[in-house]
Amino acid sequence: DVKVTQSSRYLVKRTGEKVFLECVQDMDHENMFWYRQDPGLGLRLIYFSYDVKMKEKGDIPEGYSVSREKKERFSLILESASTNQTSMYLCASSLAGRNLAHEQYFGPGTRLTVT
Amino acid sequence: AQTVTQSQPEMSVQEAETVTLSCTYDTSESDYYLFWYKQPPSRQMILVIRQEAYKQQNATENRFSVNFQKAAKSFSLKISDSQLGDAAMYFCAYRSAEGLFVSGDKIIFGKGTRLHILP
Numbered sequence: 001d002v003k004v005t006q007s008s009r010y011l012v013k014r015t016g017e018k019v020f021l022e023c024v025q026d027m028d029h030e031n032m033f034w035y036r037q038d039p040g041l042g043l044r045l046i047y048f049s050y051d052v053k054m055k056e057k058g059d060i061p062e063g064y065s066v067s068r069e070k071k072e073r074f075s076l077i078l079e080s081a082s083t084n085q086t087s088m089y090l091c092a093s094s095l096a097g098r099n100l101a102h103e104q105y106f107g108p109g110t111r112l113t114v115t
Numbered sequence: 116a117q118t119v120t121q122s123q124p125e126m127s128v129q130e131a132e133t134v135t136l137s138c139t140y141d142t143s144e145s146d147y148y149l150f151w152y153k154q155p156p157s158r159q160m161i162l163v164i165r166q167e168a169y170k171q172q173n174a175t176e177n178r179f180s181v182n183f184q185k186a187a188k189s190f191s192l193k194i195s196d197s198q199l200g201d202a203a204m205y206f207c208a209y210r211s212a213e214g215l216f217v218s219g220d221k222i223i224f225g226k227g228t229r230l231h232i233l234p
Contacts, residue, residue, distance in 0.1 A: 004159075031220055040124070042206065042226035050220075058221075090160065094220060101148045101167055101210075104222055106160040 003027070004107040006091050012113045019078040021110050023091030030096035032074035033104065034058075034066060037088040046089075049074055050096060081114045088112075117142045119209050121225035128197045129233050135182075136192040136228050138207030149183065149190045150208040150222070155200075163205070166190065168212070194230075202232045 007022035025032065031050050035043040035058075045058030047066040055066050063085060067075045074093075078085055088111050092104040118141045128134035140149070151163040166174045166183050173181050178195045194201055207225040 033221075040226065043224040045221065048221065092160075096220060101165050101212075102220060103150060103162040103165060108159050 004091055004093055004105050006089075006107040006110050008110050009108060010111050010113075012115065013078075013081050014115055015082060017078075017081050017114075019081045019112065019114075021076040021078075021089055021091075021112070023074045023076070023093075023107055024072055025074075025093040025105070026072065027093065027105070028071065029093035029105075030071075031094045031104075032068065033092040033094075034064075034074065034076045035090045035092065036060065037090055037109070043090065046076065081112075083114050086112060086114045117144070117147075117209050117211065117223050119207050119223050119225040121205075121207055121228050123228045124226070125229045125231070127231040127233055128194075130197055130199060132197055133193060133195045134197055134230065136194075136205050136207075136230065138190045138192070138225060140188050140190065140207070140209050142188070142209065142211075144211055144213045146212040148210045148212055149181075150210070151179070151181070151190075151192045152206040152208060152224075153201075153203045154206065154227075155203040160206070164192070197232050199232050199234065202230060204229050 004025045033048040034046045049055045049068040065077045090109050091107040094104045095102045120139045147168045149166045153163045154160040164176045182191045204227045206227045209223045
């Protein structure tokens with residue numbers, strides 16, 4: 001079974017703090033993704049990575065950065081947390097291949113509260 | 116750009132009944148994949164069913180089936196014999212399959228439909 005794990009289920013941080021959210025997958029997937037999920041807005045893509053050290057901006061990258069130093073690990077960084085970044089953060093991974101119906105596998109999510 | 120629309124933010128169904136969740140999408144591509152994902156309360160999102168656009172036959176997985184209407188750009192999910200464990204947020208999603216390999220294989224999600232099962 002594919003496993004995608006996230007470092008914390010719940011996190012409370014103060015405004016201005018630097019926040020690290022970690023995601024690890026154990027299936028040698030090339031692609032990894034970070035989403036944020038808010039009520040009524042669905043899932044919005046923040047960043048994704050298709051290889052080690054490779055990354056691309058998603059739909060809402062402002063205020064976030066990412067790091068992928070190893071294939072299995074993809075980190076989301078909030079350089080200076082703000083209250084409007086209070087949200088559920090979901091990590092996902094998938095195999096690469098445009099012509100194949102690869103699904104994304106999701107982690108359990110991290111509910112981040114910024115006070 | 117492709118979009119995915121789920122017009123029903125919430126739905127309820129009696130246990131053991133059948134319910135259909137709607138999804139429409141907009142694309143100019145002819146080759147793509149469609150997915151339904153399920154997110155139970157406080158649990159991980161999992162894939163329910165997938166459909167390849169070039170296949171005319173509707174996908175089926177046990178009690179879950181889709182009605183894929185390519186010309187109408189419609190992809191509804193039917194859940195038969197609803198069970199309490201089906202209560203969840205359901206997301207419709209689209210992924211392109213055309214063109215040169217593009218990094219990321221991004222999936223575009225709808226905003227979701229919350230399904231309640233009434234005992």
